Amino acid sequence: MQCMVCKQNTAKVHFTQIVGDKMQRVDLCEECAKAKGVNDAGSFSFADLLLGISGEKDSAAAGATAVAAAEVDELKCPTCGFTQADFKKNGRLGCPECYNTFADGLEGLLKTMHKGTRHVGKMPMALKAKTDSSERLKSLQKRLEKAVQQEDFELAANLRDEIRQIAPRSSTPAAP
Amino acid sequence: MELINFLSKPSDFSRRTGPNDKIVLSSRVRLARNIRGFAFPGFAKKAERVRAFEVLRPAIEATAAMADRFAGSMDTLDALDKQILVERHLISREHAAKGPGSGIVFNHQEILCVMINEEDHLRMQAIYPGLQLKKAFAAIDALDSDLESRLDYAVSKDLGYLTACPTNLGTGIRVSAMLHLPGLVLAEQINPIIQSVNKLGLAVRGLYGEGTEALGNIFQVSNQMTLGESETDIVARLDKVLAQIIEHEENGRQSLLEKKPKVLFNHIGRAYGVLSNAYSISSKETMNLLSLLRLGHDLGFLPGVERALVDELSIVTQPAHLRKKFSDELQPEERDLLRADMLRERLAGVPRPQCKALGDDASLDKPQE
Numbered sequence: 075m076q077c078m079v080c081k082q083n084t085a086k087v088h089f090t091q092i093v094g095d096k097m098q099r100v101d102l103c104e105e106c107a108k109a110k111g112v113n114d115a116g117s118f119s120f121a122d123l124l125l126g127i128s129g130e131k132d133s134a135a136a137g138a139t140a141v142a143a144a145e146v147d148e149l150k151c152p153t154c155g156f157t158q159a160d161f162k163k164n165g166r167l168g169c170p171e172c173y174n175t176f177a178d179g180l181e182g183l184l185k186t187m188h189k190g191t192r193h194v195g196k197m198p199m200a201l202k203a204k205t206d207s208s209e210r211l212k213s214l215q216k217r218l219e220k221a222v223q224q225e226d227f228e229l230a231a232n233l234r235d236e237i238r239q240i241a242p243r244s245s246t247p248a249a250p
Numbered sequence: 251m252e253l254i255n256f257l258s259k260p261s262d263f264s265r266r267t268g269p270n271d272k273i274v275l276s277s278r279v280r281l282a283r284n285i286r287g288f289a290f291p292g293f294a295k296k297a298e299r300v301r302a303f304e305v306l307r308p309a310i311e312a313t314a315a316m317a318d319r320f321a322g323s324m325d326t327l328d329a330l331d332k333q334i335l336v337e338r339h340l341i342s343r344e345h346a347a348k349g350p351g352s353g354i355v356f357n358h359q360e361i362l363c364v365m366i367n368e369e370d371h372l373r374m375q376a377i378y379p380g381l382q383l384k385k386a387f388a389a390i391d392a393l394d395s396d397l398e399s400r401l402d403y404a405v406s407k408d409l410g411y412l413t414a415c416p417t418n419l420g421t422g423i424r425v426s427a428m429l430h431l432p433g434l435v436l437a438e439q440i441n442p443i444i445q446s447v448n449k450l451g452l453a454v455r456g457l458y459g460e461g462t463e464a465l466g467n468i469f470q471v472s473n474q475m476t477l478g479e480s481e482t483d484i485v486a487r488l489d490k491v492l493a494q495i496i497e498h499e500e501n502g503r504q505s506l507l508e509k510k511p512k513v514l515f516n517h518i519g520r521a522y523g524v525l526s527n528a529y530s531i532s533s534k535e536t537m538n539l540l541s542l543l544r545l546g547h548d549l550g551f552l553p554g555v556e557r558a559l560v561d562e563l564s565i566v567t568q569p570a571h572l573r574k575k576f577s578d579e580l581q582p583e584e585r586d587l588l589r590a591d592m593l594r595e596r597l598a599g600v601p602r603p604q605c606k607a608l609g610d611d612a613s614l615d616k617p618q619e
C-alpha cells in the first residue's frame with residue numbers, strides 16, 4: 075500500500091479519521107507519519123505505536139474533529155494466533171514467533187524503550203558458534219573472490235579448502 | 251521436604267554479611283528466558299503451560315547448582331507457604347497467585363531461585379547479601395549456561411533472548427540492589443536522588459517491587475533497558491550509580507548527626523520506645539520502626555545490639571511468618587498482639603539507645619560498624 079502523502083513509500087501507519095460524518099482512511103509511510111507527529115513517542119502509548127494508529131493528536135489535518143478509530147490490519151501470529159489487539163490489551167506478546175510476525179511494528183517500540191534495537195551481550199554457545207562460522211564463511215568467500223580476480227590460484231585453492239571444512243555441503247564459487 | 255524446613259532460619263539468614271551491607275541489603279541479578287515451541291505463560295492455555303512446566307522443571311533440577319534444592323509446583327504449595335516465599339523475596343506476588351503449570355526451584359541458602367511460568371517461562375535470579383552484583387551475575391550466568399544445553403532457548407541473533415514483554419528483550423537481565431536509605435529519607439533528600447537515578451535510565455521501587463511504597467526506607471534500584479547494552483556493561487553501570495547512592499546516604503547520615511542530632515535521636519529513641527513497649531503493632535509500623543533501629547545501630551547508638559537481631563525481627567514479624575509460627579487462622583488484630591509480644595520479648599535485654607552526641611557536642615563519636 076502506497077503512502078497518501080508522498081505517494082512513493084510503502085504505507086506502514088494506518089488510521090481512520092472521522093471528518094464530519096464521513097470516515098476517512100489515512101495511510102502513511104514512516105517518514106511522513108513522523109513529519110506529521112504520528113510517531114512522536116510519549117504522546118502515543120506503546121500499544122498504539124505497535125498498532126500503528128494515531129490518536130486525537132492529528133485533528134489539525136482537516137480542521138475537524140478527528141477521532142481515531144483503531145484500524146487494525148488483522149495481523150495475526152501464525153504460530154500462536156496472537157493479534158495486535160491482544161498486545162494492546164496487556165502489552166505482552168503471545169510466543170517467541172510473535173517477534174517475527176510483528177517485527178515492523180515493534181521496531182519503533184523497541185527504539186523508545188531500549189538503548190538500541192540490536193542485541194549486544196550473551197548468546198547461547200550453539201547460536202554463537204553458528205553465527206561466528208557463518209560470518210567467517212562470508213569473509214572467506216570474499217577473500218576467495220578477490221583471489222580469483224587477482225588470479226592468485228594457489229591462495230584461492232587454499233581458501234576453498236578452508237571453506238569446505240567449515241561448510242562441507244555448501245556450494246562455493248568455483249575457481250577457474 | 252516441607253518448605254519451611256528447607257528455607258534458612260531467619261536467625262541464620264540475617265547473620266549473612268557482604269560488602270557495604272550497612273546500606274546495601276542485597277544484590278540481585280535476574281534473567282528472563284523462554285523456550286521455543288511454547289506460547290508465553292500469559293498467553294498459553296493451561297494445558298500448554300503444564301506441558302512447558304514438564305519440560306522446564308526437570309531441566310532445572312538436573313543442573314549442578316540445583317543439586318541441593320527445593321522444587322514445587324504452585325498448586326502443591328499452600329497459600330501460606332506461597333506468602334512466606336513472597337516475604338523472603340523468592341517469588342513475586344503475581345507468581346504466588348498462580349496454580350498448576352507454574353512452580354519454583356531454589357537451592358540451599360536461597361542464593362539461586364527459578365520461577366517457572368511466571369511472566370516468562372523462566373525467571374531465574376541470584377541474590378547475595380550486601381553489594382555483590384558481579385558475584386550475583388556470575389552465579390546466575392553459570393546456571394543459565396548450564397540450562398542452555400538442556401533447553402531450546404528462544405533467541406534470535408538480532409534481538410537476543412525473546413521475552414513475553416518487549417521491555418525485557420535482549421539480555422533479559424534485571425540487575426538490582428535493595429538499599430536501606432533512612433538517612434536520605436530523614437534528610438529529605440530522597441526525592442531528588444530518585445529523580446536523578448531515574449534520569450540515568452534506572453528504576454527506583456519500593457520493597458516488594460513494581461508500584462509499592464518504600465516501606466522501612468527500603469528502595470530497589472534496577473536497570474530498565476535490556477536491549478543494546480551487554481550484561482557486563484549494565485552491571486558496571488549499576489555498580490557505579492550504587493556507589494554514588496551509598497556515598498549520598500553516608501553523607502546524609504553524617505550531616506543529620508552534625509546538623510540535626512535531636513531530630514535523629516528523637517526518631518531512633520521513639521522507635522526503640524514503641525518497639526520494646528507496644529502491646530499491639532502493625533506489620534507496616536514495625537518495618538518502619540525497625541528501619542530506624544537499624545540506623546541507630548549503624549550510628550553506634552545501640553552498643554548492645556547486633557544488626558542481625560534487627561534484621562531477623564524484620565523477617566519473623568511479617569504476617570505470613572507469624573501465621574506459620576502461631577496459627578494459620580490468625581486475624582490481623584491477633585497478629586498485631588503477637589507481633590508486639592515477640593518484639594517486647596526479643597528487645598527486653600536491649601538497653602536504651604545512647605545518643606552520645608547530645609550534651610557533649612565536642613566528642614561526637616565515629617559511627618560504629
Ligand SMILES: [Zn+2]
Binds near residue numbers: 079083
Ligand atoms: Zn510518505
Ligand SMILES: [Zn+2]
Binds near residue numbers: 156168169171172173
Ligand atoms: Zn506468536
